[in-house]
Amino acid sequence: MNDFRILGMMSGTSLDGLDLVLAHLTESEGAWGFKILASGCLDYEPKMRQRLQAAIEMDVGGLLAFHTEYGKWLGDQAAKFLAAQHEPADAVASHGHTVHHRPEAGFTFQLGCPQEVALRTGVPCIGDFRSLDIRLGGQGAPLVPIGDRLLFGSYDFCLNLGGISNISFERMGKRTAFDIGIANMLLNHLSSESGRAYDAGGALARSGKVLPDLLKALDNLPYYRQPFPKSTGYEWFRDQIIPLLNAHPGSPEDRLRTATVHVAGTVARQIDELAGGSPATVLVTGGGAYNDFLMEQIREGMHPDIRVHIPHDGLVENKEALVFALLGALRLSGSVNVLSSVTGARKDSCSGILYLPEVSGGQRPPGSGILGG
DSSP: OEEEEEEEEEEOTTOOEEEEEEEEEEEETTEEEEEEEEEEEEEOOHHHHHHHHHGGGOOHHHHHHHHHHHHHHHHHHHHHHHHHHTOOOSEEEEEEEEEEEEGGGTEEEEESOHHHHHHHHSSOEEEOOSHHHHHTTSOOOOOTHHHHHHHSTTSSEEEEESSEEEEEEEETTEEEEEEEEEOHHHHHHHHGGGTOSSOGGGHHHHHSOOOHHHHHHHHTOGGGGSOSSOOOOHHHIIIIIHHHHHHSOOOHHHHHHHHHHHHHHHHHHHHHHHHTTSOEEEEEESGGGGOHHHHHHHHHHSOTTEEEEOOOHHHHHHHHHHHHHHHHHHHHHTOOOBOHHHHOOSSOBOOOEEEOOOOOTTOOOTTTTSOOO
């Protein structure tokens, strides 16, 4: 039996903040269970949010300096969080913040030096979960589907509405997953035109009208016609979606309604196609689950026999951080944590590099017998 207490940390493309979940994860005869011991979300201050968003434009020296600085910040937040909970941790599993994701060019980069996290928390930190899969010819994403299979396998589909919408499901005995398309990254960008970080409940979008030309342009983006496995990120939003927004002016409310209808349409059509007319259950997590207007549009766009389940708040907000804690536990146990059926890699892998804290007196920290890979 495996038994771990892991702090999972996740910063998503929507830039909502840093999610932290301290989870007790157990495994017996291949079956994994979890209990969330503590959770929290640290909102980014405006300056940090702006720097994270602009990091993709930094030169190499600036990016590496920020990598170290942000790693120290992550380590400090993790140390404070663990101290406040009075709960021990075997390790921290840190996703970092994706700045460059270019699997077609053979690389990905998650900001936030894991070595700094290990040094500042005093426990091992597992980071860089995506690079090995890319070296094996995969997309390096999505990673959450292993958690969907092991922790939430009772649902036909697991849908996450974060900065990007993504979905996972079982097909012929294999877990399959991919990024559907844009989601909160677009909606939050348009909300900022009204001085808001996000469109609470979809109220702004509900008050607007659809701009047909903008909707058609968004629906016709080439990415949606690509077969899966596929993944995308901020580069796609910057290079292909922002130019469309610039070419189709309108009121913030009208642009938001159009964007929300677009996001809902891409999600609803994809789930309908995958379900093939059969009844199905969908677990929905991520910030988009709180957007009432978006969820109404998704439900209306799908077959009535598809049932949507939005879990309790803690899981909506914390599922990805929880799954990264699971990825860390799988890494420490030497088990597969990245599925080639999801990413398109040549084979499954046990991914993540283990960074050890400073040790004195010849002592070895927990997990120090496991080499980074």
